[in-house]
Amino acid sequence: MRIDTLLRTSALCLALGLGFAAPALAQDPAQALADIGKHVMSLGPNGEKPEAASTVSLSDEELAKIKAMKAKAAIVMHYAGNDWSQAQIEGLKSQFDKMGIEVIATTDAGFKPDKQVADIETVMAQKPNIIVSIPTDPVATAAAYKAAAAGGAKLVFMDNVPQGFKAGTDYVSSVSADNYGNGVATAHLLAQALGGKGDVGLIFHAADFFVTKQRYDAVKKTLAENYPDIKIVAERGIGGPDFAGDAEKAAGAMLVSNPSIKGIWAVWDVPAEGVISAALTNGRDDLVIVNCDLGENVAINMAGNGPVKGLSAQRPYDQGVTEAMLAGYGLLNKP
Known part of the structure; x- marks a missing residue:
């Protein structure tokens, strides 16, 4: 499947309120993949119904009011070491520039909740009007975000929200891709590449x-329900921050202990890079690799007929613009 087609498989959406029913899945992976873009499969962290990003708009009059505010924004990332994060940041900066909003800080917590809490406290010293962020841990970071909101910052989240937060009260909105749908799509892609077994x-x-977690749950459920001849014989979790290195070790151990493995699913592109390295180290040029996220390195690998x-x-760029x-x-104060 071409990359530009894959970019359309997960609809960008806002997590705001009940859910869409997932489409019936087919055992023909090509047909299942063709059907995926017609439905949003994800709900928000608290079961919120998604709304289309296309519903978000600002009139010329509203833009003029925002520009007159001369507002300041901080971007507080969970992790900036992949192409997804960089595309989000670029989308945010581009749209903020059009709105006359100054970006005063961009931070990287390296997937460490304590570092993100410190980042929030540091940027609040600069009195931003806006914080756009993705919590590394919804519980451990909640108090810091609550303090930021109390300090006057308007909060917009990517993908997830802190525990106990209510949309429209504690934060403006959360913007996410259809990550459950991404997991479903990768299951069908894996089945397609393996010929269903x-x-x-x-x-x-x-x-x-x-x-x-949405992606992981989706790929397991989709494989189990649709492809009885595909068996998950090994699963390994990685915690980072060296996600490529951790994934290389995990995949290498899998291939040694389970030489029957024909394919490996990776949760995003950086771990997939580690799986590529493990395949090369173990002489497995026949290995099929499938992953969520369009990173440059994995895209180049696929375009060059590599294991991906x-x-x-x-x-993600459009996600940043919407945020x-x-x-x-x-x-x-627009609802």
């Missing part, structure tokens, strides 16, 4: 992180 391994994210045979990607526009909603 074979032993596989899964490399998942061993953390309390909403969107990566499928990707299901979000639209910046929603920050404008916050400044205007």
Whole structure:
């Protein structure tokens, strides 16, 4: 499947309120993949119904009001070491620039909750009007975000929200791709590349992180329900921060202990890079690798007929643009 087609497999959405019914899945992976873009499969962290990002807009009059505010924004990332994060940041900065909003800080917590708490406290010293962020841990970071909101910052989240937070009260909105749909898509891509049969391994994210858990749950459920001749014979979690290195070790151990493995699923592109290295080290040029996220290195590998045979990607630049526009909603007190 072409990359530009895969980019459309997960609809960008806002997690705001009940859910769409998932479509009936087919055992023909090509047909299942063709059907995926017609439905959003994810709900928000608290079961919220998604709304289309296309519903977010600012009029010329509203943009003029925002520009006159001369607002300041901080971008507080969970982890900036992948192409997804960088695309989000670029989308945010581009749209903020159009809105006359100055980005005063961009931080990287390296997936460490204590570092993110410190980052929030540091940027609040600069009195931002807006914070756009993705919590590394919904529980451990909640108090810091609560303090930031109390200090006057309008909060917009990527993918996940802190525990106990209510949309429209504690934060403006949360913007996410259809990560459950991404997991479903990768299951069908894996089945398609394997011809519907074979032993596989899964490399998942061993953390309390909403969107990566969605992907993992989706790929397991989809394989179990649709492909009885594909067996998950090994699963290993990785915690980072060296996600490529951890995944290389995990995949290498899988291939040694389970030589029957024909394919490995990776939760995003950086771990997939580690799986590529493990395949090369173990002489497994026949291994099929499928992952969520469109990173440059895995895309190049797939384009060059490497072991990466499928990707299901979000639209992170557009996600960043939408988050910046929603920050404008916050400044205007627009629902």
